[in-house]
Amino acid sequence: MSTIYDRGAPGRRAVALPPLTKTEQEILGAIPAGLRRREGPRLPEVSQPDLVRHYTALSRKNYGVDTGFYPLGSCTMKHNPKLHEDLARHPGFADLHPLLPVEECQGALALLWEMGECLKGIAGMPGITLQPAAGAHGELTGMLLLKRWLEDRGELGVRTKILLPDSAHGTNPASAAMAGFSVVSLPSDQRGMVDVEALKRALGPDVAGIMLTVPNTLGIFEEDILTVTELVHDAGGLCYFDGANLNAYLGRARPGDMGADVFHINLHKTFSTPHGGGGPGAGPVTVSASLLPYLPVPDIVREGARFKLVWDRPKSIGRVHPYYGNVLVIVRALAYILTLGDEGLREASAGAVLAANYLKAKLKGAYRLPYDRLAKHEFVLSGEGVGEGVRTFDIAKRLMDYGFHPPTIYFPLIVREALMIEPTETEPKEVLDAFAEAMLRIAAEAREHPELLREAPHATPVRRLDEARAVREPRLRLDLGCVG
Amino acid sequence: MIPKDLRYTKDHEWVRLEGEEARVGITHHAQQQLGDIVFVELPPLGKKTQRGERLATVESVKAVGEVFAPLSGEVVAVNDALAGAPDLVNKDPYGQGWLCTLKVSAPREADALLDAAGYEAFVEGSG
């Protein structure tokens, strides 16, 4: 795969810039020699057509939701509506500096305030911060809120543990650790849910709280959720809800009604904003009344028709973002919420859960289904035993030959050879049928021609890259020794 | 694949007892579970360790294996060859893929280690 450095020639350029008034030497002469750069950065030198063709070629080696079905579990790869892209590019948002005086940016503040109100309503919780830039950032914010709450009650250093179901996303323990908590793993029971008896044994005066994903990463709704949150509250802890799976119950249930004290929302999952090849996202956090005093500053407050920034929150954890959060992501997500309204949001979760259960029904005969319960927006199969010497990894690679992006694999960790499938509501039935058909054919191939799987994919630009070599002989940047 | 002359732990470490010293590595089963090993983090020479403490880390591309001290003691030798060739742990786990040598401080602890038959039964039992 060639890089942009392989194109072009010295002296080429892709942009015509204004001239200088003085000469370069005159200007550089004013900068003391010790500060002046001795050797300039080695950057590509390409013409505009070189540039455009290179990145167009790269884009064709990528697979996005706009390319095809992307049933990546836990990621909610739904359609990214195009109207929202245009709205986010409007100069009234895109070209607005965040440190303008509040009277100069009333429209943007109004939009943020409106989003805050919508998300508080959706979560059924009274407080919000829009600052977190991603889900994990929201988790960290939530853990810091818990920490401040403990500090305020004189329990910091006493309540040091966060309980985590063994099915949790890796970000959960990592976020808890960044806030200085230690992590205690809770086993799941045979139903794939939090083991309530194990929870009771784990609870005690040293527990700060629990981090729950609802529905959990098996795609199963915690039916004992009210018992779980009550037990934690009775033991003096708080309940963190990871909102990665909000698409499962949008418009039908609210974390605030289940006992959540902190809840983060991935706008880039549930609320349709594009994932960008890994980011940016946004992870607003809603809180219960007990955590209101600790929210990050500034708070965006409405007074009549005006919006202002409020800094006077003496117990606040401070800023987690240098400004107000990922505003352009919020613009897109608000447009989505406003288009759908309450009824449309409710229909989204219905469509997502319907599609997941439909695929589960079609596939469970051909693949092991370790937890056969009503699924929410996703479900987990196992590739174990599907064919001689065949692993889930091979199934994933073979799916590429059929033109699909594979599901999430090897997660959650509690299922061996896991295949985590999340179809989302925006895929038509014929796409779900085609995917199911491919999965069934692959299961048959695994029995009859396992080499087809073990050698897959067959038609991608590269096949089965050597990941061990990438670590043993690290090449993490281009060797420019021979260039220019 | 389970040498008779070594002792084992349920964390899949092996121990070769030689007088006051104990050479430590991970078992064939452990390296197989991890896959292609790409990095080994060894303890510093002179480190004093208690039985059960984290002693080393063995990483594959997608997994991290913690190695716990099978016995209490002081680290008196480490396998420097692993820095350039961590895959020795895959190729020869009981030989060139050894991790480190401890000068044992509580020899009686060795009584609690499994013998080859005991380890084989444990591996088969845990599937």
Next chain:
Amino acid sequence: MNPYLPHTAEDVRAMLDAIGLPDVEALFNDIPRAVRERYRPVGLPARDELAVQRHVIGLAEHSAGRRLIPFLGGGLYDHYIPPVVGHVLSRSEFSTAYTPYQAELSQGTLTWMFEFQTMICELAGMEVANASMYDGATALAEAVLMAHRTVGGKVVLAPRSLLPHLREVVATYAWGAGLALHEVPYGEDGRLALGQIPAGTCALIVQQPNGFGILEDLTGLKDCLDKAFLIAYVNPIPLAVIEPPGSFGADVIVGEGQPLGNPLSFGGPLLGFFATRMAHLRRMPGRVSGQTQDVEGRLGYVMTFQTREQHIRREGATSNICTNSALCALAATVYLAALGPNGLRRVALLCYERAHALAERITSLPGYCLAFEGLFFHEFVVRCPDPEGAVAKLRRAGIAVLPPDVLAPMGVRDGFLVAVTEKRTEGELDRFAAALEGR
């Protein structure tokens, strides 16, 4: 109601039959009844695209500040973004992809990540860079945590001249990790005045140029630090012509990549970049793309050194970061490729030239001077008897500068900050000076 839902009534019936359930509501019977009964809608009607467009554009147009001529900086800058950047970003194979976990379907993303890492290393004079962080502020906070993990010690030295919103984010993260920030004063020239290094110091932060826009002299700083990290927070544009902190022994270089082809975006999304030395690779946060070969010996790219990351190492990870600022990093990659070394140098020198031209005009007016004598790059603090009044005069002339109170946490109460980029014209500089003069 939901325009993005393709299922027809027949589809729904057929799918329910396959599942063996009577109706859609039965799909939600596992949610406790008490929870379902407590549910209350937000009170939002569904709207058509035209109505949503009117509403959101109405809000966009309601911010008066967008019509002002911006001389705004303080960490984010109004640079020219060549349209080719936006056109590349609109290839939705890039924007609608997830994190490149499946390398065979993600060579586009993995290749530009590799290019981005190369370009950041070149700019920063460092050996390895990750594929982005949320923003410069959190990149700086993560650098501090990495320093603590590497060398121990709980004291972080942060200059008083560090931009306040950076300091506030670092302070929040540091508190979470049990670290303490100590302030390093600045001298009359506005530059860092480093005194004794307290025991237990794990890092010294230096901002280049600093919060006043002044260029710091990094010579000898690392020598004062013993094992502690020298962390440089840099603006990437001046780096085209200023010696990068890597040459002065910096251990980590982070910064805000917004000036590289990304719009101001009312402060987000932004682009944190993070570069360090190979020796620290295993303690670095964030994703990395690496070059390798496939089964047929062809060159290709994968996400690598993933055992540092949360999805594998969980509570032992170098950071909790997962989603980053990928698409903003692609913008920076295309921007740097479009400009090339000569274009980037031109932009830096235009900024410098115009900022100094404006500073000359302002300081020639009675009552106006520069707050500090240290050499600035493209941003400077104007000192005057009535900064609020001066800013108001500018506002009446259609010019925006940052409110003077932005400087208060840095100890300046009699001035305001002015930033000049290559986008500001001669005519706009004249207008600025004329407005202050009261013409």
